Amino acid sequence: MKLSSPALLAALAATVLTTMASAAKPDCAPAQELFKQRCSACHAPDGTGYAAIHTPNFSDAKWQAAHTDAELIHSVTNGKTGEGNMPAFKDRLTAEQIDALVLCAVRGFAPKTTARKGGRAAHHTVSLLANARR
Numbered sequence: 031m032k033l034s035s036p037a038l039l040a041a042l043a044a045t046v047l048t049t050m051a052s053a054a055k056p057d058c059a060p061a062q063e064l065f066k067q068r069c070s071a072c073h074a075p076d077g078t079g080y081a082a083i084h085t086p087n088f089s090d091a092k093w094q095a096a097h098t099d100a101e102l103i104h105s106v107t108n109g110k111t112g113e114g115n116m117p118a119f120k121d122r123l124t125a126e127q128i129d130a131l132v133l134c135a136v137r138g139f140a141p142k143t144t145a146r147k148g149g150r151a152a153h154h155t156v157s158l159l160a161n162a163r164r
Protein backbone atom coordinates (compact mmCIF):
# COMPACT_ATOMS: atom_id res chain seq x y z
CA MET A 31 0.00 0.00 0.00
CA LYS A 32 1.29 3.42 -0.90
CA LEU A 33 0.15 6.33 1.20
CA SER A 34 0.13 9.78 -0.26
CA SER A 35 1.78 12.34 1.95
CA PRO A 36 -1.43 14.17 3.01
CA ALA A 37 -2.85 10.85 4.18
CA LEU A 38 0.35 10.12 6.02
CA LEU A 39 0.23 13.54 7.63
CA ALA A 40 -3.38 13.05 8.68
CA ALA A 41 -2.56 9.64 10.16
CA LEU A 42 0.38 11.13 12.03
CA ALA A 43 -1.77 14.01 13.29
CA ALA A 44 -4.41 11.59 14.54
CA THR A 45 -1.78 9.55 16.37
CA VAL A 46 -0.20 12.60 17.98
CA LEU A 47 -3.55 14.03 19.04
CA THR A 48 -4.69 10.71 20.50
CA THR A 49 -1.42 10.35 22.40
CA MET A 50 -1.73 13.88 23.75
CA ALA A 51 -5.30 13.37 24.86
CA SER A 52 -4.38 10.33 26.92
CA ALA A 53 -0.85 11.10 28.12
CA ALA A 54 0.20 14.70 27.82
CA LYS A 55 -2.96 16.27 29.14
CA PRO A 56 -2.90 15.51 32.85
CA ASP A 57 -5.78 16.55 35.05
CA CYS A 58 -4.52 19.89 36.30
CA ALA A 59 -7.16 20.58 38.93
CA PRO A 60 -5.29 18.91 41.86
CA ALA A 61 -2.06 20.74 41.01
CA GLN A 62 -3.86 24.05 40.79
CA GLU A 63 -5.43 23.45 44.19
CA LEU A 64 -2.04 22.46 45.62
CA PHE A 65 -0.52 25.64 44.21
CA LYS A 66 -3.14 27.69 46.08
CA GLN A 67 -2.39 25.88 49.31
CA ARG A 68 1.39 25.55 49.23
CA CYS A 69 2.75 28.13 46.81
CA SER A 70 0.42 31.10 46.43
CA ALA A 71 1.46 32.73 49.72
CA CYS A 72 4.81 33.56 48.09
CA HIS A 73 3.93 33.39 44.39
CA ALA A 74 0.48 35.09 44.54
CA PRO A 75 -2.72 33.26 43.51
CA ASP A 76 -2.29 34.53 39.94
CA GLY A 77 1.41 33.56 39.81
CA THR A 78 2.67 37.09 39.30
CA GLY A 79 4.83 36.98 42.44
CA TYR A 80 5.77 39.63 45.00
CA ALA A 81 8.68 41.99 44.33
CA ALA A 82 9.39 42.33 48.06
CA ILE A 83 10.43 38.67 48.36
CA HIS A 84 11.81 38.35 44.79
CA THR A 85 9.36 35.77 43.49
CA PRO A 86 9.39 35.71 39.68
CA ASN A 87 6.39 36.65 37.55
CA PHE A 88 5.13 33.36 36.07
CA SER A 89 2.84 35.26 33.68
CA ASP A 90 5.83 36.88 31.96
CA ALA A 91 6.47 35.27 28.57
CA LYS A 92 10.20 36.06 28.72
CA TRP A 93 10.52 34.42 32.13
CA GLN A 94 8.66 31.32 30.87
CA ALA A 95 10.86 31.10 27.77
CA ALA A 96 14.06 31.38 29.81
CA HIS A 97 13.54 28.19 31.84
CA THR A 98 13.16 24.54 30.88
CA ASP A 99 10.64 22.27 32.61
CA ALA A 100 13.60 20.31 34.02
CA GLU A 101 15.16 23.43 35.60
CA LEU A 102 11.89 24.42 37.24
CA ILE A 103 11.21 20.91 38.52
CA HIS A 104 14.76 20.86 39.94
CA SER A 105 14.19 24.20 41.72
CA VAL A 106 10.91 23.13 43.31
CA THR A 107 12.44 19.80 44.35
CA ASN A 108 15.71 21.11 45.79
CA GLY A 109 14.97 24.78 46.41
CA LYS A 110 16.77 27.72 44.89
CA THR A 111 18.53 30.68 46.43
CA GLY A 112 18.98 33.66 44.17
CA GLU A 113 17.84 37.12 45.17
CA GLY A 114 15.10 35.38 47.09
CA ASN A 115 14.80 32.02 48.80
CA MET A 116 12.68 29.27 47.26
CA PRO A 117 12.22 26.40 49.74
CA ALA A 118 12.87 22.75 48.74
CA PHE A 119 9.74 20.60 48.52
CA LYS A 120 11.30 17.16 48.09
CA ASP A 121 10.44 16.11 51.64
CA ARG A 122 6.94 17.56 51.51
CA LEU A 123 5.62 16.64 48.05
CA THR A 124 5.98 13.63 45.76
CA ALA A 125 7.89 13.85 42.46
CA GLU A 126 4.54 13.46 40.66
CA GLN A 127 3.06 16.40 42.58
CA ILE A 128 6.10 18.54 41.78
CA ASP A 129 5.96 17.64 38.06
CA ALA A 130 2.27 18.52 37.97
CA LEU A 131 2.85 21.79 39.85
CA VAL A 132 5.40 22.87 37.25
CA LEU A 133 3.61 21.57 34.14
CA CYS A 134 0.09 22.64 35.15
CA ALA A 135 0.35 25.48 37.65
CA VAL A 136 3.60 27.30 36.87
CA ARG A 137 3.35 26.76 33.09
CA GLY A 138 -0.39 27.38 33.29
CA PHE A 139 0.28 31.04 34.12
CA ALA A 140 2.15 31.54 30.83
CA PRO A 141 0.52 33.60 28.10
CA LYS A 142 -0.97 31.14 25.60
CA THR A 143 1.51 31.85 22.80
CA THR A 144 4.67 31.49 24.88
CA ALA A 145 7.62 29.69 23.34
CA ARG A 146 9.48 27.55 25.81
CA LYS A 147 13.16 27.02 26.21
CA GLY A 148 13.70 23.35 25.42
CA GLY A 149 10.13 23.22 24.13
CA ARG A 150 7.80 20.30 24.35
CA ALA A 151 7.93 17.94 21.41
CA ALA A 152 4.27 16.98 21.31
CA HIS A 153 3.04 20.57 21.32
CA HIS A 154 5.54 21.54 18.69
CA THR A 155 4.55 18.67 16.44
CA VAL A 156 0.89 19.46 16.77
CA SER A 157 1.33 23.12 15.91
CA LEU A 158 3.44 22.16 12.89
CA LEU A 159 0.70 19.82 11.75
CA ALA A 160 -1.99 22.43 12.40
CA ASN A 161 -0.04 24.92 10.30
CA ALA A 162 0.52 22.39 7.54
CA ARG A 163 -3.22 21.75 7.33
CA ARG A 164 -4.21 25.38 7.09
Ligand code: HEC
Binds near residue numbers: 116
Ligand atom coordinates in the same frame (compact mmCIF):
# COMPACT_ATOMS: atom_id res chain seq x y z
C1 HEC B 1 8.45 30.93 51.26
C2 HEC B 1 8.10 31.44 49.96
C3 HEC B 1 7.93 30.46 48.82
C4 HEC B 1 7.10 29.36 48.74
C5 HEC B 1 6.16 28.81 49.83
C6 HEC B 1 7.24 28.83 47.41
N1 HEC B 1 8.15 29.57 46.69
FE1 HEC B 1 8.74 29.26 44.76
N2 HEC B 1 10.08 30.75 44.91
C7 HEC B 1 10.23 31.60 46.00
C8 HEC B 1 11.27 32.57 45.70
C9 HEC B 1 11.71 33.68 46.63
C10 HEC B 1 11.75 32.27 44.41
C11 HEC B 1 12.88 33.00 43.64
C12 HEC B 1 14.20 32.38 44.03
C13 HEC B 1 15.33 33.12 43.33
O1 HEC B 1 15.71 34.19 43.79
O2 HEC B 1 15.79 32.60 42.29
C14 HEC B 1 10.98 31.13 43.94
C15 HEC B 1 11.15 30.54 42.71
C16 HEC B 1 10.33 29.57 42.20
C17 HEC B 1 10.43 29.04 40.86
C18 HEC B 1 11.47 29.43 39.81
C19 HEC B 1 12.69 28.56 40.00
C20 HEC B 1 13.79 28.86 39.02
O3 HEC B 1 14.48 27.90 38.62
O4 HEC B 1 14.02 30.02 38.68
C21 HEC B 1 9.45 28.12 40.73
C22 HEC B 1 9.13 27.28 39.51
C23 HEC B 1 8.74 28.07 41.98
N3 HEC B 1 9.30 28.96 42.85
C24 HEC B 1 7.66 27.26 42.22
C25 HEC B 1 7.07 27.11 43.47
C26 HEC B 1 6.06 26.13 43.76
C27 HEC B 1 5.45 25.17 42.75
C28 HEC B 1 5.76 26.25 45.09
C29 HEC B 1 4.76 25.45 45.91
C30 HEC B 1 5.04 24.03 46.02
C31 HEC B 1 6.59 27.31 45.62
N4 HEC B 1 7.36 27.80 44.61
C32 HEC B 1 6.55 27.75 46.94
C33 HEC B 1 9.51 31.55 47.18
C34 HEC B 1 8.58 30.58 47.52
